[in-house]
Amino acid sequence: MRVLTSDRLDRFFATLAQTWELRLPILLPDGTRVIGSPDDGPIALLGIAILSKPTAAFFPQQETLFTASGGVLEEPLAPPRPLFVLGFTPRDLACLRFIDRFFADGWCDDIYFRLRQNSVVAGLSGYCGPGGTLLPPAGGDCDLELFWDGNSWLVIPYSEAGEAIVAELPDTAPPEAVELFRLAAMTPPDENEIVIKRASELLRGDRVPDSFWAEIGDRCIACTGCNLACPTCTCFGVQDWRTATQVERSRMWDSCQLDGFMREASGHNPLGSEALRTRRRIHHKLAADPERWGEISCFVCGRCDAVCPTGIGIFAVARELVARFG
Amino acid sequence: MSDVPCHKSLYLPSECEIIAVTDLTPGEKLFRVRRTDGAPLGHLPGQFVQVSLLGWGEAPISVASSPTRGGVFELGVRRVGSLTCAMHLLSAGDTLGIRGPFGRPFDLPRLHGQDLLLISGGCGLAPMRSLIQYCEDRPNEFGRISILYGAKSPAYTLFKDELAAWEASARFACTLTVDSSPGGECYGGSVGLITSLIPPLTFVPDNTVAVIVGPPAMYRAVIAELKRKGLPSDRIVVSLERQMRCGVGKCGHCTIEHLYCCQDGPVFRLDEIENLRGAL
Secondary structure, eight states: OEEEOGGGHHHHHHHHTTTSEEEEEEEOTTSOEEEEOGGGSOBOSSSSOOOSOGGGGTSOSEEEEEEEETTEEEOOOOOSSOEEEEEEOHHHHHHHHHHHHHHHSSSOOHHHHHHHTTOEEEEEEESOSGGGOOBOOOOSSSSEEEEEOSSSEEEEEOSHHHHHHHTTSOOOOOHHHHHHHHHHTTOOOOHHHHHHHHHHHHHHTTOSOHHHHHHHHHTOOOOOHHHHHOTTOOOEEEEEEEOSSOEEEEEEEOOTTSTTSSOOTTSOOTTOSHHHHHHHHHHIIIIIHHHHHSSOSOOOOOHHHHHOTTSOSHHHHHHHHHHHHO | OOOOOOOTTTTOOEEEEEEEEEEEETTEEEEEEEETTOOOOOOOTTOEEEEEETTTEEEEEEBOSOGGGOSOEEEEEEOOSHHHHHHTTOOTTOEEEEEEEESBOOOHHHHTTOEEEEEEEGGGHHHHHHHHHHHHHOGGGSOOEEEEEEESSSTTOSSHHHHHHHHHOSSEEEEEEESOOOTTSOOOSEESOGGGGSTTOOOOGGGEEEEEESOHHHHHHHHHHHHHTTOOGGGEEEEOOOOOSSSSSOSOTTEETTEEHHHHOBEEEHHHHTTSTTOO
16 A cells, blocks of 8 residues: 655656546636546645546547548547546446446447546545545555545555556555555445435336326426436437538437437337436436346436436435335 | 457448439338448348438438348338438439448247248338348248238338239238228228238247337237237237437437347347337
């Protein structure tokens, strides 16, 4: 376990920048934090929760699939330097692990892996949650993890790339910090995690009537914030942009909360009501994905609840669902 | 992250040349197409391709011809959106892009030796035609084959010449109906919904498989008639239409609960999907 003091952070990142294209938690002028380039603003490893989805580093809101000009089709090039992305919480890392598997399964998505392959992912844990709350260590799912003990960062490598990166850092973690790390790893599941698991059981047991989804659907204003903030939402649309000289085909995040999401050419719409669309959003994470992938695809990051203007994020819905049906 | 074995260029279409375009109905055309690199499409009946026109995007289109008919393939396309409208302006010698073939095809080994009820409605006859041609070209592999087709009107009946040939063929029992026959059209056939064609059929459920391809409204009614005749769910096959944006199980637009229609379908045995919300 290595140690990185705050006064050495700038030098640490400057060294990394020689090899990697850095994406770090950045403080924006409006006081929010995002994972962005160091050129975008001051680095802010501590502060309020990062509400934008961290998986956007590898699955951006819009990205080019190819361009066509003069009859020649060209795919986007891999970035000149691989990405080093810091800022994933342990829950975010679980989300990343899930979408890595999703994009690799079956037809492997080369556009996703153009950015993801050869990248280095670094997690953030310890007393660096919103308001200094404790984020239990990830213990894996990343190349290295930075654990804030309140004074300095403990740095734990989990891969060869991570080992190489931390090799120059002093190996002088104080025993009390190591003990803190060990105890933090034993943090029990929080209430939201328990509620999400119970809601999943109820949905999979078909214990939730349609009238419930009609009620929840009535509260949805189709702002799509839940999907846009969710790190495991991967749905996208495909569109062509025509200019005088070329056509660019790109993909852009889409939302299952929009009426046209599944509407077919014939006009038939399998998700033709707010009730069905709201059910789909929750059911997909808590029942369909466990059936297909063997695990719930909500990793309890809380972003959809934080951004939903009408209070129907997944925790809120799961709590209501459990209170009424089980 | 270390190496992940990716197919290169998952979203890059291959260029194809249009050899011929023929009118099927006032709203549907048949495109005869071949890949410009000369390679066969490599499809099986029931699969689809993503047709691409630069500047217009992509749309999933079922392959309407059998792989037994050589390297050229055919696409029956209804003019219904911006891409298909642009496609209807194309003619022989023009090019378009193709990705695929994608999706699970008809389970041909499971159909071998069975009597088949091939039931289609509207432009569902296009993907069904791929299977019909396959059966036509492999006559010894299947039992008795009955083709049932329902169209909106005589004018909107697809593949009229081929239907006439199948009706005349000893290989098939072919029955047609139209929902309505407006005055002025020369039509002397049956008028009524496709469900009206099922009660008179005689078949042995233990040796029969029904395949249904058609508009969403057709499935429940046809399935109910088939079940009344004693055909169990595992002997009913459906090909479902969904809005497949990517064709490779990534975009999320074609999910049916935990299934991806583009990858796990579009062909399903009824017992695989009949209890899934929104499948039919």
